[in-house]
Amino acid sequence: SSGINAEWPLRPGAVSTNVTVTFLPTKAMTLLLLATLSILLVCSQQASINIVSGAHGAAPCVALCSGTSGKQSSSWQSYTQGGMYLDVDMAACGFIATPLITTSLEGQAFHTYMVGVTSIHNARKTGFRVYLHGWARTAARPNENVKPSVTNAKANMWNVNWMATGYTC
Numbered sequence: 001s002s003g004i005n006a007e008w009p010l011r012p013g014a015v016s017t018n019v020t021v022t023f024l025p026t027k028a029m030t031l032l033l034l035a036t037l038s039i040l041l042v043c044s045q046q047a048s049i050n051i052v053s054g055a056h057g058a059a060p061c062v063a064l065c066s067g068t069s070g071k072q073s074s075s076w077q078s079y080t081q082g083g084m085y086l087d088v089d090m091a092a093c094g095f096i097a098t099p100l101i102t103t104s105l106e107g108q109a110f111h112t113y114m115v116g117v118t119s120i121h122n123a124r125k126t127g128f129r130v131y132l133h134g135w136a137r138t139a140a141r142p143n144e145n146v147k148p149s150v151t152n153a154k155a156n157m158w159n160v161n162w163m164a165t166g167y168t169c
Contacts, residue, residue, distance in 0.1 A: 049062045049063070049064050049165060050062070051100065051165060051166075054100055055097065055098075055099070055100060055166060055167065057096075057097070057166075057167035057169075058167070058169065060169075061096075061167045061168050061169035062165065062166075062167060062168075063093065063094070063095070063165070063166065063167070063168045064163065064164075064165050065090060065092075065093035065094075065095070065099075065163070065164050065165075065166075066161070066162060066163040066164070067088075067090060067161075067162055068106070068159050068160065068161045068162070069086055069088055069159045069160045069162075070159055071106075071157040071159050072157065074086055074153065074154075074158060074159045074160065075087070076132075076150045076153045076154070076158070077150070078149070078150055079131070081133075082134070082147040083116070083131055083132050083133045083134060083147060083148055084131070084132050084148050084149070084150055084153065085121075085129055085130065085131045085132070086129065086130055086132075086160055087127060087128075087129050088103075088127050088128050088129070088130070088160055088162060089126065089127045090126060090127050090128070090162070090164055091126040091127065093164060093166075093168070094168045095125040095126075095164070095166040095167065095168060096125060096166075096167055096168060096169065097125055097166060097167060098123050098124050098125050098166070099125065099164040099165055099166025099167075100164065100165045100166065101120050101123055101128055101162060101163070101164045102118075102162065102163050102164075103117055103118055103120060103130060103160050103161065103162045104117065104118070104160070104161050104162075105117040105132075105158060105159075105160060105161075106157075106158070106159050106160075106161050107153075107156045107157055107158035107159065108156045108157050109156045110146075110152060110156055111156065111158050113135040113136045113138065113141070113144070113146075114132050114133075114134070114135060114136075114148060115132070115133045115134060115135070115136045116130060116131045116132045116133045117130050117132060117160060118130075119131065125166070128162075130160055132148040132153075133147075133148075134146055134147045134148060
């Protein structure tokens with residue numbers, strides 16, 4: 001066993017006593033130490049996000065921000081052409097200019113063939129809008145003319161997931 005020998009007088013003029021303190025690393029302590037070192041190593045590595053085209057700014061200011069409009073809270077609105085739209089707020093990202101935005105439509109049912117969610121409208125540094133126009137006509141459904149409704153969107157928890165990459169300084 002390894003240990004540290006320490007001698008000290010108990011009181012002035014008293015006989016010294018040898019004390020051995022033994023440190024026996026336990027499995028839990030070893031795992032805790034390894035986990036701590038792993039976290040420190042991961043945290044010390046810088047994430048690399050590069051914008052190769054479409055926006056210009058200082059490299060240290062590049063940020064990736066993502067979110068969802070919410071399964072229970074998406075505020076879909078009807079519009080006169082028989083579709084609907086959703087305004088997405090991303091002001092909390094702190095972009096200084098319009099970022100690059102990618103979207104997808106998530107839901108429990110009837111969202112698979114919807115057209116429009118990846119067509120971003122009114123993109124700006126604080127948000128954007130997407131329109132849903134209806135189901136796409138496919139070889140499997142050549143005569144479809146299904147228009148989305150706010151009722152269906154809420155019942156099936158349709159929401160927009162998004163990621164934006166831009167500059168914050």
